[in-house]
Amino acid sequence: MGNDQHHETFERLFLPVQTALRGYFFAATRDWAATDDLFQEVATALWRKFGEFDASRSFRSWALGMARLQVLKRRQTLARSRLVFSDDLMDALATVAADETHVEDWRLPHLAACMKKIPTADQDLMAMRFEQEHSLAEISVKVRKSEAAVGMAMMRIRRWLRDCMIKTMAMEKAGIT
Amino acid sequence: MMDRNLEYLVSRYLDGVETPEELSHLEEQALHDPGVCRELLCLANQETLIRALVRETAAAREFAAGEECQGRFVLPGLWRAWWLWGAAAAAALVACMLGFHVWQAWQAAQAVQVRVVDVSGTVAGIRVQGSGRTESGVPSSASIRIDETLAPGVRLVLGPDGFVKLAYADGSEVEVGRNTALTLGAGKGARLFGLIKEWRGKRIHLDVGTLTAWVTKQKPGQAMALTMPDARATVLGTVLNLEVTPVSSELRVVEGRVELVAGDYREVVAAGESAVVRDGVMTKDDSYEDDRVLFQDAFEKGLGSWELFTKQGGGERIRTTEKQCPNIRLIQMKRDGQSMTAVEMVGREAEGGARVGIGTRPIAAQVDAFSLAYEYTCEGPVRRAMEGIEICDFLQEMQPPDLGRTRTQMARPAGEWNQVRWECAFRTHAPGRSYWDTKLFFNGAFIGRRAEYRSRDAPGLILEVIDRPFRFANVTIREMKRKDR
Structure with a gap:
C-alpha cells in the first residue's frame, strides 16, 4: 500500500470515531485542555501503529482500546480532581463507546441545525460555557441567577439539543428534510 | 428517554459541580448498568460537538467582523450638513423607539x-x-x-x-x-x-x-x-x-x-x-400522622414463614379478572392468626425464582390513609431483577408510584439495608371514585409525590416485588390520622 493510500485509509476510518474519542476523553476528564491533549496523543499513536492494525477487526474498538490505555497512562499526571472515575469504570465506558450501536453518532450539521432553534438567551449561555469556558459559578454572577438555576438551564438545553438531534437524525434516515 | 434523576446527575458531573456522594452514586450506577455509561457518553459526545460548533461560530463571527472593517468607507463632505444629520438622527430615534416597541410586542x-x-x-x-x-x-x-x-x-x-x-x-x-x-x-x-x-x-x-x-x-x-x-x-x-x-x-x-x-x-x-x-x-395541604398499627412483622424468618391458604388449612387464591395480568395472581397467606394478601408471579416470570409481594389493597379499602415502612437488602442491584417483569394494566395499577425513580435508588450495594416509607392518603369524592396521594421517602429523604384520580374505591399498592436475593425486614403498616389543623 502506498503512503498516500495508507493515509487515506486511516483518515476514512479515523474521521467517524473522532467524536466518540473526544467524548470518551471529556467524560473521563471534564477538561477541554486534557481532552485535546489526549485526543492528540491517541491520534498520533493510532497513526504510528496503524501498520499493525488488523483490518478484519473494528477500527472503533481498536481506537477506543488505545484511548483507554492513554487515559490510564495519563492517570498519574492528571490532577486527581480531573480524573475521578475508577479504572473499572473507564474500562466500562470504553467498552460501551466502542460499540457504535450503543452510542448515537452525532454529527456537527445535526447540532448546528438544532442550535439555531434555541432561544438567544440559551445561546448566550452556551457561548459563556463553551466559548469563554466559564464555570457555572462565573456564569451565575454574569446572568444574575443562582448557580443551581444556571445548572438546571444547562441541563434543559442539553436535553433539548439531544432530543432535537435524535429527531433530526430520524428524519434524515426517513428521507424527510 | 433518560431518567430525570440520572440526567440531573450526569449534567452536574459534566459541569463539574457534583458532590462526592453524587459522584459515587453515578459511578456505582454506571458500573452496574451499561445504559448509564451510554447516557454519559452520549452527553459527553454532545458536549464536544457543542464546543466545536460554538468555537467555529465565534471564529466565523470574528472573521466577518474583520471583513466588515476592511470594507468600511466614509462619504466626504457630508459632515458639513449637520442639520441633515440631526434630522436623520431624530428620525432614527423615533424609528428605533417604534421598532423597539414593535419588536417587544413581537x-x-x-x-x-x-x-x-x-x-x-x-x-x-x-x-x-x-x-x-x-x-x-x-x-x-x-x-x-x-x-x-x-x-x-x-x-x-x-x-x-x-x-x-x-x-x-x-x-x-x-x-x-x-x-x-x-x-x-x-x-x-x-x-x-x-x-x-x-x-x-x-x-x-x-x-x-x-x-x-x-x-x-x-x-x-x-x-x-x-x-x-x-x-x-x-x-x-x-x-x-x-x-x-x-x-x-x-x-x-x-x-x-x-x-x-x-x-x-x-x-x-x-x-x-x-x-x-x-x-x-x-x-x-392535608397533613397526616401515624396512628394504630395495622400490620407488623420483623420478617426474621423470611416470607417462607407465611403459609399459603391453599395448603392444608383451607383458603384459596383470589381470582383475578380478565383485565389483569395472566402471570400475576393474588394469594392469601396466614401465620399466627394474622393474614395478608400477597402477589404471586406465575408462568414465564416465575422461572427466575418465586417473586412475591405484599398487597395493601385490603388495607386501603378499610382506612383513609396509611403509612407503610420497611427495610430491605439485596444481593445485587434490584433493578436487574425488576426489569424482566412484564408490565400490564394490573401491575401498573398496583406498582408503587414513581417506580422508575425508585429503581434508580434501589441499585445499592449488597448487604446494605435501605429504609423505605410510603404515605398513602385516599379521599373519596363520589361513590366509586377516589383520589389518592402518595409520598415516598427513601432512607429518610423525600423522593417524590404522586397523586392520581381513580374510578376505583379501593386502590391497591404492592409493597414490593421481590426475587430470591431480596430480603425484607421490619415491615410496619399503620393507619394515619389527619392532624388537627
Missing part, C-alpha cells in the same frame, strides 16, 4: 406560542374563536404533530392514551396527561398609548385532567397564569403539578411558590405543599 407574541415537543396517543387540537367555534361556525379539529407551533386560542383534547409535551420559547415546559382538555391562551396588553396591542403573559385554562409545568422565571408583569374552572394559579417561575377533576382542582408545587386564588380564598402554595379547591372551598 417578542411577547412569540413568548406565548408553544411548540409541540412530544406527542403520543390521541391528541386533537381545535382552533377556538369567539364562542368556541371557528369563523366558519364549524369546529375544526386536527391531530397535533411534533414541532407544530400552537398559538393562543388552540384547545387541546387528549384521549385516554393521549400525552403531549409543550415547550415555550423561554424554556418553560408543560406536560399534559391523558383525558385532559385545556385551552392555550395569553394575557392582553398595549404599548405606546394603546397604539400597539400585544399579548402579555402565558395562559392555560385547564378544564379537566392533569398537567405538570416547569416554568422558568417570568418577566415582571408577564406572570404565567393557569386557570381552572374554580381557581386561578399565578406562576412566576416554578415546577408544579395541576389536576382538575369534575369535582375539584388540586395544585402541587415542587419548586418555588404559586399564588392560588379561588373565590374569596387566596393562598401562597410553597414547594412541597399542595392545595385543593372543592365545592368552592380551598384547603391547603
Whole structure:
C-alpha cells in the first residue's frame, strides 16, 4: 500500500470515531485542555501503529482500546480532581463507546441545525460555557441567577439539543428534510 | 428517554459541580448498568460537538467582523450638513423607539406560542374563536404533530392514551396527561398609548385532567397564569403539578411558590405543599400522622414463614379478572392468626425464582390513609431483577408510584439495608371514585409525590416485588390520622 493510500485509509476510518474519542476523553476528564491533549496523543499513536492494525477487526474498538490505555497512562499526571472515575469504570465506558450501536453518532450539521432553534438567551449561555469556558459559578454572577438555576438551564438545553438531534437524525434516515 | 434523576446527575458531573456522594452514586450506577455509561457518553459526545460548533461560530463571527472593517468607507463632505444629520438622527430615534416597541410586542407574541415537543396517543387540537367555534361556525379539529407551533386560542383534547409535551420559547415546559382538555391562551396588553396591542403573559385554562409545568422565571408583569374552572394559579417561575377533576382542582408545587386564588380564598402554595379547591372551598395541604398499627412483622424468618391458604388449612387464591395480568395472581397467606394478601408471579416470570409481594389493597379499602415502612437488602442491584417483569394494566395499577425513580435508588450495594416509607392518603369524592396521594421517602429523604384520580374505591399498592436475593425486614403498616389543623 502506498503512503498516500495508507493515509487515506486511516483518515476514512479515523474521521467517524473522532467524536466518540473526544467524548470518551471529556467524560473521563471534564477538561477541554486534557481532552485535546489526549485526543492528540491517541491520534498520533493510532497513526504510528496503524501498520499493525488488523483490518478484519473494528477500527472503533481498536481506537477506543488505545484511548483507554492513554487515559490510564495519563492517570498519574492528571490532577486527581480531573480524573475521578475508577479504572473499572473507564474500562466500562470504553467498552460501551466502542460499540457504535450503543452510542448515537452525532454529527456537527445535526447540532448546528438544532442550535439555531434555541432561544438567544440559551445561546448566550452556551457561548459563556463553551466559548469563554466559564464555570457555572462565573456564569451565575454574569446572568444574575443562582448557580443551581444556571445548572438546571444547562441541563434543559442539553436535553433539548439531544432530543432535537435524535429527531433530526430520524428524519434524515426517513428521507424527510 | 433518560431518567430525570440520572440526567440531573450526569449534567452536574459534566459541569463539574457534583458532590462526592453524587459522584459515587453515578459511578456505582454506571458500573452496574451499561445504559448509564451510554447516557454519559452520549452527553459527553454532545458536549464536544457543542464546543466545536460554538468555537467555529465565534471564529466565523470574528472573521466577518474583520471583513466588515476592511470594507468600511466614509462619504466626504457630508459632515458639513449637520442639520441633515440631526434630522436623520431624530428620525432614527423615533424609528428605533417604534421598532423597539414593535419588536417587544413581537417578542411577547412569540413568548406565548408553544411548540409541540412530544406527542403520543390521541391528541386533537381545535382552533377556538369567539364562542368556541371557528369563523366558519364549524369546529375544526386536527391531530397535533411534533414541532407544530400552537398559538393562543388552540384547545387541546387528549384521549385516554393521549400525552403531549409543550415547550415555550423561554424554556418553560408543560406536560399534559391523558383525558385532559385545556385551552392555550395569553394575557392582553398595549404599548405606546394603546397604539400597539400585544399579548402579555402565558395562559392555560385547564378544564379537566392533569398537567405538570416547569416554568422558568417570568418577566415582571408577564406572570404565567393557569386557570381552572374554580381557581386561578399565578406562576412566576416554578415546577408544579395541576389536576382538575369534575369535582375539584388540586395544585402541587415542587419548586418555588404559586399564588392560588379561588373565590374569596387566596393562598401562597410553597414547594412541597399542595392545595385543593372543592365545592368552592380551598384547603391547603392535608397533613397526616401515624396512628394504630395495622400490620407488623420483623420478617426474621423470611416470607417462607407465611403459609399459603391453599395448603392444608383451607383458603384459596383470589381470582383475578380478565383485565389483569395472566402471570400475576393474588394469594392469601396466614401465620399466627394474622393474614395478608400477597402477589404471586406465575408462568414465564416465575422461572427466575418465586417473586412475591405484599398487597395493601385490603388495607386501603378499610382506612383513609396509611403509612407503610420497611427495610430491605439485596444481593445485587434490584433493578436487574425488576426489569424482566412484564408490565400490564394490573401491575401498573398496583406498582408503587414513581417506580422508575425508585429503581434508580434501589441499585445499592449488597448487604446494605435501605429504609423505605410510603404515605398513602385516599379521599373519596363520589361513590366509586377516589383520589389518592402518595409520598415516598427513601432512607429518610423525600423522593417524590404522586397523586392520581381513580374510578376505583379501593386502590391497591404492592409493597414490593421481590426475587430470591431480596430480603425484607421490619415491615410496619399503620393507619394515619389527619392532624388537627
